[in-house]
Amino acid sequence: MAMLTKLFKNNIRQYGMIIALVLISVLFQILSGGTLLKPLNVTNLILQNSYILVLAIGMLLVIITGNIDLSVGSVAAFVGAISGVLMVSQKIPFLPSVLICLLIGAAVGAWQGFWVAYVRIPAFIVTLAGMLLFRGLTMIVLKGMSLAPYPKTFQKISSGFIHDPFGGRVHLLTLLIGAALSVLYIYMEMHSRRSKLRYQFDVLPPAWFAVQMILVVLVINLFTWVLAQYNGIPNILILLAALVAVYSFVMNKTVMGRHIYALGGNEKAAKLSGVKTKAVTFWVFVNMGVLAAMSGLVFAARLNAATPKAGTNFELDAIAACFIGGASATGGVGTVLGAIIGGLVMGVMNNGMSLVGLGIDWQQGIKGLVLLFAVGFDIYNKSKA
Numbered sequence: 001m002a003m004l005t006k007l008f009k010n011n012i013r014q015y016g017m018i019i020a021l022v023l024i025s026v027l028f029q030i031l032s033g034g035t036l037l038k039p040l041n042v043t044n045l046i047l048q049n050s051y052i053l054v055l056a057i058g059m060l061l062v063i064i065t066g067n068i069d070l071s072v073g074s075v076a077a078f079v080g081a082i083s084g085v086l087m088v089s090q091k092i093p094f095l096p097s098v099l100i101c102l103l104i105g106a107a108v109g110a111w112q113g114f115w116v117a118y119v120r121i122p123a124f125i126v127t128l129a130g131m132l133l134f135r136g137l138t139m140i141v142l143k144g145m146s147l148a149p150y151p152k153t154f155q156k157i158s159s160g161f162i163h164d165p166f167g168g169r170v171h172l173l174t175l176l177i178g179a180a181l182s183v184l185y186i187y188m189e190m191h192s193r194r195s196k197l198r199y200q201f202d203v204l205p206p207a208w209f210a211v212q213m214i215l216v217v218l219v220i221n222l223f224t225w226v227l228a229q230y231n232g233i234p235n236i237l238i239l240l241a242a243l244v245a246v247y248s249f250v251m252n253k254t255v256m257g258r259h260i261y262a263l264g265g266n267e268k269a270a271k272l273s274g275v276k277t278k279a280v281t282f283w284v285f286v287n288m289g290v291l292a293a294m295s296g297l298v299f300a301a302r303l304n305a306a307t308p309k310a311g312t313n314f315e316l317d318a319i320a321a322c323f324i325g326g327a328s329a330t331g332g333v334g335t336v337l338g339a340i341i342g343g344l345v346m347g348v349m350n351n352g353m354s355l356v357g358l359g360i361d362w363q364q365g366i367k368g369l370v371l372l373f374a375v376g377f378d379i380y381n382k383s384k385a
Contacts, residue, residue: 024345042227043234044351048351060327063328066263071133081310083300086100088306109285117282135311158302171227256280325345349363
């Protein structure tokens with residue numbers, strides 16, 4: 001029991017947010033009369049929050065370094081506008097247009113990263129200027145009008161589903177993917193446990209470890225079963241899963257990830273240890289620019305239009321997702337999975353409050369309180385430590 005308490009205390013934010021997500025889902029499932037977890041609504045939840053979750057992954061890296069990016073919503077809108085000009089107005093094919101848009105996002109990130117990393121202007125000021133600049137450029141590119149429709153191939157990024165070769169009323173391929181993910185999860189957890197035992201790290205007792213694996217496997221297969229009742233796995237979920245896997249690996253298993261955490265923990269100590277702090281900051285902002293561009297493309301594909309109002313408040317939702325998911329306001333702390341869980345907490349709250357008929361005024365107020373509580377909880381834990 002003492003070991004369980006220790007493990008829980010060491011991961012209190014991550015476990016706390018998972019518990020909160022479950023409780024919020026159960027609450028709104030009851031209040032909405034069972035509508036929240038219906039297959040159609042679960043699929044809509046994924047589609048509605050996909051572009052925020054993409055942003056949250058990039059924002060997490062920025063926040064871990066101790067910075068902030070207020071421009072991501074405007075950058076997403078700007079790149080969406082460029083994509084509209086390329087694909088709708090100029091009829092440039094899908095793949096070259098997407099590549100051009102991602103390169104523009106990288107250039108925007110490099111522009112802002114240069115001012116933050118090398119000129120040493122605070123990120124808050126640089127990205128606030130970027131928020132205004134790229135919102136203005138969006139208006140100029142679109143001339144105050146929307147561009148639509150996009151090619152069908154591009155729309156499938158946000159509205160398409162993986163094809164089921166088996167047919168039938170239930171999406172069988174989705175169920176098979178769920179089973180494969182379960183096997184992969186069990187293998188990875190057992191491999192990780194063996195490695196920790198080899199180096200004499202604390203691990204869960206065998207009985208609790210088995211309970212954890214059973215619960216996670218049940219959640220995976222229940223989730224895929226719900227998706228299989230509608231149209232199966234959305235294309236955007238594949239993209240999100242790939243991003244989570246890649247960025248989790250980078251942050252946990254690579255030198256670059258260790259350098260990002262070191263920079264956020266103590267910049268001077270990291271520099272004295274040989275970390276090229278300026279280069280790390282620069283590339284984190286380049287990465288944020290690419291993911292902001294990706295988010296803008298996903299949003300444009302879902303809306304099937306490039307509009308001047310795109311990206312409004314995206315930055316606030318992404319920042320809130322990171323902080324609610326366990327990132328520290330002072331940098332050096334946070335996980336990719338935590339940011340995704342934080343984004344899902346916000347998404348379920350938004351969707352659930354809409355289903356039960358709460359107005360936008362109440363929704364904004366409640367989200368603000370949740371964000372304040374999450375950051376306050378982080379400060380409290382640090383003071384106790």
